[in-house]
Amino acid sequence: MNDAQKRAVMHHTGPALVIAGAGSGKTRTVVQRIAYLMNEHEVDPNQILAVTFTNKAAGELRERVKDLIGITARDIWVNTFHSACLQVLRTYGERVGLQSGFAIYDDTDQLDVLKEILALQGTKEINPRVLRALIDRAKSNLWTPENLEATGETTLGRIVSGVPIDFLVEVFKRYEIRLRQVNAVDFNDILGRTVELFDDHPDVLDQVQKRAVFIHVDEYQDTNRAQYRLTRQLAEGYGNLMVVGDPDQSIYAFRGADITNILEFRRDYEDAAVFHLELNYRSVAHVLEVANAIIVPNESRLEKKLLPVKESGDRVRLYRATDHRTEADFVARQVELLMAEKDYSFNDFAVLYRTNAQSRVLEESLRRGSIPTRIVGGVGFYERREVKDVLSYARASINPLDDMAWKRILNRPKRGIGKTSEDKLVKAASHQQIHLIDALRQAESVLRGTPAVRQIANFVELMDDLSEEASSLPAGLFMKAVIDQSGYMQALKEEGSFEAEGRLENLEELLNAVAEWEAEEGGSISDFLDEAALMASVDDRAVKAANNELPEEAVTLMTLHNAKGLEFPVVLLVGIEENLLPHRSSTSSLQEIEEERRLLYVGITRAQEDLFLVNCESRMSFGRTEYARPSRFLEDIPKGALVEIDVLGREIHASSNQNSINSSKEDNSLVKTITSGIAGSPYKGGERVKHPRFGSGTVVGVKGQGTQIEVAVQFESVGLKHLLVRYARLQIT
Numbered sequence: 001m002n003d004a005q006k007r008a009v010m011h012h013t014g015p016a017l018v019i020a021g022a023g024s025g026k027t028r029t030v031v032q033r034i035a036y037l038m039n040e041h042e043v044d045p046n047q048i049l050a051v052t053f054t055n056k057a058a059g060e061l062r063e064r065v066k067d068l069i070g071i072t073a074r075d076i077w078v079n080t081f082h083s084a085c086l087q088v089l090r091t092y093g094e095r096v097g098l099q100s101g102f103a104i105y106d107d108t109d110q111l112d113v114l115k116e117i118l119a120l121q122g123t124k125e126i127n128p129r130v131l132r133a134l135i136d137r138a139k140s141n142l143w144t145p146e147n148l149e150a151t152g153e154t155t156l157g158r159i160v161s162g163v164p165i166d167f168l169v170e171v172f173k174r175y176e177i178r179l180r181q182v183n184a185v186d187f188n189d190i191l192g193r194t195v196e197l198f199d200d201h202p203d204v205l206d207q208v209q210k211r212a213v214f215i216h217v218d219e220y221q222d223t224n225r226a227q228y229r230l231t232r233q234l235a236e237g238y239g240n241l242m243v244v245g246d247p248d249q250s251i252y253a254f255r256g257a258d259i260t261n262i263l264e265f266r267r268d269y270e271d272a273a274v275f276h277l278e279l280n281y282r283s284v285a286h287v288l289e290v291a292n293a294i295i296v297p298n299e300s301r302l303e304k305k306l307l308p309v310k311e312s313g314d315r316v317r318l319y320r321a322t323d324h325r326t327e328a329d330f331v332a333r334q335v336e337l338l339m340a341e342k343d344y345s346f347n348d349f350a351v352l353y354r355t356n357a358q359s360r361v362l363e364e365s366l367r368r369g370s371i372p373t374r375i376v377g378g379v380g381f382y383e384r385r386e387v388k389d390v391l392s393y394a395r396a397s398i399n400p401l402d403d404m405a406w407k408r409i410l411n412r413p414k415r416g417i418g419k420t421s422e423d424k425l426v427k428a429a430s431h432q433q434i435h436l437i438d439a440l441r442q443a444e445s446v447l448r449g450t451p452a453v454r455q456i457a458n459f460v461e462l463m464d465d466l467s468e469e470a471s472s473l474p475a476g477l478f479m480k481a482v483i484d485q486s487g488y489m490q491a492l493k494e495e496g497s498f499e500a501e502g503r504l505e506n507l508e509e510l511l512n513a514v515a516e517w518e519a520e521e522g523g524s525i526s527d528f529l530d531e532a533a534l535m536a537s538v539d540d541r542a543v544k545a546a547n548n549e550l551p552e553e554a555v556t557l558m559t560l561h562n563a564k565g566l567e568f569p570v571v572l573l574v575g576i577e578e579n580l581l582p583h584r585s586s587t588s589s590l591q592e593i594e595e596e597r598r599l600l601y602v603g604i605t606r607a608q609e610d611l612f613l614v615n616c617e618s619r620m621s622f623g624r625t626e627y628a629r630p631s632r633f634l635e636d637i638p639k640g641a642l643v644e645i646d647v648l649g650r651e652i653h654a655s656s657n658q659n660s661i662n663s664s665k666e667d668n669s670l671v672k673t674i675t676s677g678i679a680g681s682p683y684k685g686g687e688r689v690k691h692p693r694f695g696s697g698t699v700v701g702v703k704g705q706g707t708q709i710e711v712a713v714q715f716e717s718v719g720l721k722h723l724l725v726r727y728a729r730l731q732i733t
Contacts, residue, residue, distance in 0.1 A: 001025075001028070001029070001032060002025075002279050004275060004276060004277050004278065004279065005025060005028070005029045005032070005277060007275055008029050008033065008242075008275040008277070009029060009032045009033045009036050010036060010040075011033070011242065011273055011275070012037075012041060013239070013240050014239055014240065014271060014272070014273065015235070015239060015240075015241045015242070015265075015269035015271065015272040015273070016241070016242040016243075016272055016273045016274070016275065017242075017243055017262075017265045017266070017269075017272050017273070017274045017275070018242060018243070018244040018245075018275045018277060019245070019246060019247075019274065019275070019276050019277065019302050019304055020244050020245065020246055020277040021246055021248070021276075021277055021278050021280060021304055021306045022246065022248075022249060022280065022282065022283075022291070022306065022601075022602070022605035023280040023281055023282025023283060023306075023567070023605065024277035024278065024279055024280055024281070024306075025277065025279075025281060026218070026244050026277060027060070027061060027064065027218075028064075029244070029277065030050065030061065030216050030218065030242075030244060031061065031064045031065050031068055032068070033216070033242065034048055034050065034065055034069075034076065034216070035065070035068045035069050037214055038069060038072070039069070043213070043214060044075075045072050045073065045075035045076045046075050046076075046077075046211065047210070047211065047212070047213035047214060048076045048077065048212075048213070048214045048216075049076075049077040049078075049079075049084070049211065049212035049214070049215045049216065049234070050065075050076065050077070050078045050079075050215075050216040050218070051079060051080065051081055051084060051215070051216065051217045051218065051231075052078070052079075052080055052218045052219070053080060053081070053218065053219050053222060054080065055080060055083070057080075057218065057565075058078050058079055058080055058083070061078050061218075062076075062078045065078065077211060077212065081191060081227050081230065082187065082190050082191065085190050085191055085193075085194040085230070086104075086190050088194050088197065088204075088208055089102075089185070089190065089193060089194060089197070092197055092201070092204045093193070093197075095197055095200070095201050095204060096193050096196050096197045096200070097180065098183065098185065098193065099183045101183075102183045102184060102185060103182065103183065103184040103185075104184070104185055104186070104187070104190070105179070105184050105185065105186045105187075106186075106187070107132070107187075109184075109186075110132050110135075110186055111128050111129065111132060113175060113178050113179070114128040114131050114132055114171065114175060115128050116178070117171055117174045117175060117178065118131075118171075121171075126162070126163055126167070127414070127491065127494060127495050129495050129497065129500075130162065130163060130494065130495050130496060130497070131163065131168065131171055133495075133496075133497045134163060134168055135168075135171075135172055135175060136186075136187075136188055137256065138172065139186075139188035139189065139191075139192050139226070140188055140191075140224045140225060140226055140255075140256035141224070141225045141226070141256065142192055142195060142225055142226050142229060145169050145172040145173040145176060148165065148168065148169050148172065149166075149169045162494050162496070188226070191226040191227065191230060192226055194230060195226060195229050195230055195233065198230075198233045199233075205233060205234075205236075205237075206237070208234065209234060209236070209237030209238065210237070212234045212237070213237070213238045213240060214238075214240045214242075215231070215234055215235055215240060215241045215242065216242050216243075216244065217231055217241070217242070217243045217244065217245075218244050218245070219244070219245050220243035220244060220245035220261060220262045220265075221245040221246060221247050221249060221250040221257070221259055221261070221262045222245070222250065222252050222255075222257045223257065223258065223261045223262075224255070224256035224257055224258055225256070225258060228258065228261045231243070232268070241269070243262065243265060245262050246304075247259055247262050247263055247300065247301050247302050248295050248298070248301055248304075248598055248601055249564065249598060249601070249602050249605075250262070250595070250598055251560070251561060251564060251595060251598050251599050251602055252561075253591075253592075253595055254498045255498075259300060262302070263300060263301075263302065276304050278304055278305055278306055278307045279307050279309055280306045280307060280308055280309060280310075280605075281309050281310075282310075282567050282605070282608055283306075283308070283310065283605060283607055283608055283609075284308065284310045284311060284312060284313025284314070284608070284609055285308035285310065285311065285312040285313060286312055286313050286314065286315045286316055286611075286641070287313065287316060287604065287605070287607050287608075287611050288306045288307070288308050288605075289316075289638075289641050290316045290604055290611070290637055290641050290642070291306060291601055291604045291605050292305050292306055293636050293637045293638055293641060294597065294600055294601050294604060294633055294636055294637065295597065295598070295601045296636070297597070297636050297721075298594045298597055298598065299590070299594065299723060299724060299728065300591070300594050300724075306605070313609055313610075314609070314610055315641070315642065315643045316611045316612075316613060316641065316642050316643070317610075317611070317612045317613070317642070317643055317644075317645045317649070318612075318613050318614075318634075318642045318643070318644050318645070319612060319613075319614045319615075319644070319645050319646075319647070320614075320615055320616070320617060320630070320644070321614060321615070321616045321617070321647075322616070322617055322618070323616055323617065323618045323619065323620075323625070324358075324361050324616050324619050324620060325361060325365075325516075326616070326647070327361070327574055327575075327614055327615075327616050328361040328362045328364065328365035328366075328574075329365050329647075330614060330647055331351055331362060331365065331366070331572050331574065331614070332365045332366050332368070332369040332371055333369075333647065333648070333649075334572060334612060334649060335349055335366070335369070335371055335555060336369065336371075337648070337649055338570060338610065342610075344569060344570060345553055346371065346372055346553040346554050346555050347553055347554065347556075348568060348569040348570055349555040349556065349568065349569075349570045349571075349572070350555070350556045350557075350558065350563065350566070350568040350570070350571050350572070350606060351555060351556070351557050351558075351571075351572045351574060352558060352559070352560050352563050352571060352572070352573045352574070352603045352606065353557075353558075353559060353560070353573075353574050353575050353580075354559065354560055354575055354580045354581045354583055354599070355502060355505045355559065355575075355580070355583070356384075356502050356505065356506060356559060357381075357502070357505035357506045357508060357509035358509075358574065358575055358580075359375060359381060359557050360381040360509050360512075360513060362557060362574070363375075363380060363381060363557070366555060371555055372553060372554040372555065373554050373555050373556075373557055374554040374555070374556055374557070375557045375558065376556055376557070376558035376562050376563075377558055377559065377561075377562040381506070381509070381513075382532055384503075384506050385503075386488070386492070386503040386506055386507055387506055387507070387510055388408070389408060389409060389412050389488065390479070390482055390483055390486070390488060390507060390510060391510075391529065391532055392404075392405040392408040392409050393405075393409050393463075393466065393482045393486055393488075394470070394478070394479065394482055394525055394529055395529060396409060396437075396463060397463060397466040397467045397469075397470045397482070397525075398467070398470045398471075398525065398526050398529075400435065400437045400467070401435050401437075403429070403435055403436045406435075406436045406437055406440070407422070407426070407436060409486075410422055410425075410440075410459070412488070413486070413487050413488050413490075413491035413492075414491070415455050415458070415459060415487075416451060416452060416455040417452050417455050417456060417459070418452065421447055421450060421452040421456075424446055424447060425439045425440060425443065425446055425447070425456075426439070428442070428446045437460075437463075440456055440459070440460050441460060443456040443457065443460075444457075462485060462486070465485070466478075466481065466482060466485065466486075469481050470525055473525075474518065475514050475517070475518055475523065475524060475525040475527075475528045476511065476514045476515045476518050476623050478525050479510065479511060479514045479525065479528075480511060480622075480623070483507055483510075483511070488507070489504065489507060492504045492507075501585060508621065508622055511622050511623040512620040512621070512622070512623055513532075514528055514623065515620060515623035515624070516620065517531060556568065560573075560581075560599045560600070560602060560603045561599070563602065563603060563606050564602050566606055567606055567607075567608055568606055568607065568608065569607075569608045569609045569610065570607070570608075570609060570610040570611075570612075571603065571604075571606050571607035571610070571611050571612070572612045572614060573600075573603045573604065573611070573612065573613050573614065574614045574615075575614070575615065575616075575619075576600070576613050576614065576615040576630065576631045576633070576634060577615045577616065577619065577628045577629060577630060577631055578628070578629040578630070578631055578632065579628075580619075580631075581596060581599065581600055581631050581633070582596035582597070582631065582632070582633070583596060589710065589722070590710050590722040590723060590724050591724075593722060596633075597633055600631070600633050613634070613642070615628065615630050615631065616628045681702055681709045681725070682725075682732070683699045683702045683709075683711050683725070684699075684702065685699055685700060685701060685702060686698065686699060687699045687732050688732070688733045689713060689730045689731060689732055689733060690730070690731045690733050691713070691715065691721075691723075691728065691729065691730055692729055694713075694715040694717060694721060695715060695716060695717045696715070696716050696717075696733065697713040697714050697715035697716060697721075698713065698714050699711050699712070699713055700712050700713065700714050700720075709724070709725045709726070710722060710723065710724050710725065711723055711725055711728070711730070713730070
């Protein structure tokens with residue numbers, strides 16, 4: 001161990017914060033600290049708790065402790081938050097009304113309950129997935145229906161994702177009643193009911209605290225409000241809390257993670273010892289130089305700098321492609337070149353991107369180069385649900401005999417045609433030996449007197465219209481008509497979830513795929529469907545996995561969110577552009593921009609030896625080619641830290657902020673969203689200010705309220721910056 005690790009390991013009692021940079025050996029530090037407590041201070045293993053976020057991480061930690069200290073490691077409480085709390089509830093759950101053997105409802109069970117509630121209320125307009133997401137968000141913040149009823153408009157706004165707050169409160173109440181009636185909890189309840197148990201029954205908390213005298217919490221920057229409260233409750237007993245994490249890698253706000261939990265740890269525990277693990281054992285020095293430069297501009301962070309253990313290595317390379325096709329071809333070519341130059345295997349390569357939709361062109365280029373791929377956290381583009389659904393609409397439009405396509409789209413998106421009605425129609429078609437479309441046209445007799453009859457009539461009318469358009473419209477326009485007229489895109493927009501956003505991007509990419517195919521190949525929508533079917537058959541990873549046909553050696557494709565915790569000798573980070581990174585949906589506040597910057601930082605720090613940053617001069621959006629600006633984050637990389645290369649990897653010249661990285665430092669679209677003048681703010685717009693790092697500038701906009709007042713400042717040295725006033729340290733000059 002290095003000196004910093006040793007100091008953290010030898011911390012005995014009291015609170016401690018370990019700021020562990022990427023690749024700094026934090027897991028080793030936690031394992032050694034547990035061994036130190038047992039060997040040097042004779043701490044009973046039954047008094048040690050270590051909490052991680054995933055079962056995989058918990059299993060790894062448990063095995064490493066066992067390897068170090070032997071069989072007594074089995075007595076240490078190593079678990080995820082949810083597993084630890086579930087053990088508590090199984091023992092003491094009756095104290096909060098949970099009977100023995102209570103059930104745990106998963107996502108599907110939650111949806112079924114919410115569908116029942118909506119059916120009883122006669123409401124079909126509101127998507128139950130939206131309600132589930134809102135209730136999950138409330139529970140992760142420990143908000144009850146009563147909390148939302150009292151403060152919901154302040155907390156969430158009057159309407160959230162199209163759901164009026166009073167309606168949400170009513171459904172939330174009924175949902176909670178229903179869970180209690182059937183003696184069940186959902187995933188978020190496991191934490192929330194444990195917090196409730198500890199609050200209401202101090203004797204139970206005291207018993208659990210005796211099992212958690214020494215507490216370790218990994219990835220503390222990813223904790224939400226409920227996990228924060230649980231940690232505080234457990235630590236109140238003996239105060240021996242060690243949290244480990246890195247605010248620079250906090251990228252899960254969409255899941256409820258609250259970065260302030262780690263940023264303000266010293267506020268909660270004023271006497272806490274602080275240890276900085278800055279020696280990085282993963283990446284070469286040139287990669288760390290870029291990583292440090294990228295993250296420094298963030299205001300919401302704890303100061304640290306990654307220091308290399310490895311030698312300098314090759315400089316980080318920047319490639320600016322003509323378009324997204326050239327970008328993907330460059331990736332495939334670099335895999336081939338580096339495997340020839342450095343004896344890498346396919347497993348040594350990772351291609352990282354901001355959105356799943358970006359994988360389509362990459363998959364196609366790698367496939368053309370006979371380079372095997374594996375997609376982490378997803379499936380091939382043409383196997384994605386929303387892509388298959390929309391293609392099924394197109395298939396049914398041109399082939400009324402395609403029963404499988406008709407069955408797939410009958411109630412996607414939801415249009416009030418339930419499973420019972422569908423089963424009756426399928427049965428009628430089978431009994432009469434007719435096709436499903438013919439049974440749909442007979443719905444009035446098959447489903448006489450049911451509400452579904454009218455919905456089916458509307459659906460058949462829609463499909464008749466699309467069938468006519470299929471024969472008259474070019475492929476691209478027809479596909480856009482399918483997406484618009486089916487209501488699929490609108491349904492996803494109304495859902496408003498993180499998952500729905502990704503599905504929308506995949507539909508946008510499908511339009512791009514059709515537009516590219518039209519430009520290169522031409523033909524009817526029927527011809528495109530043939531091409532897509534061939535691509536899907538090559539891409540069917542589910543079948544290959546079932547038959548153990550996935551390649552042992554493959555290039556990994558994944559989003560930046562899925563890359564956290566992994567490392568690869570070679571990382572190719574694509575799409576480093578405005579509207580992708582930072583993402584177009586995450587530029588409305590300083591907090592969102594900073595999380596996007598952290599996402600890029602996470603991607604960069606996955607690279608062990610070779611790192612490529614790639615962006616495009618133009619990229620397709622909804623079937624149209626548009627100019628793409630390099631990401632604003634590239635401006636923060638100092639001159640000489642990057643080397644610009646051509647398509648064959650040959651050096652062009654050292655990059656600087658004055659050439660192709662980014663010619664425009666202003667984002668006028670952001671300025672326009674900021675309202676001038678906020679009550680209680682010292683800034684109204686127009687003030688001259690000075691910042692300790694950015695120098696002099698002019699306030700061009702103000703928004704927010706209370707502690708969340710944010711200013712947009714046009715600095716003379718670095719251009720436009722968005723700063724939270726409470727942290728900005730601005731002086732009016």
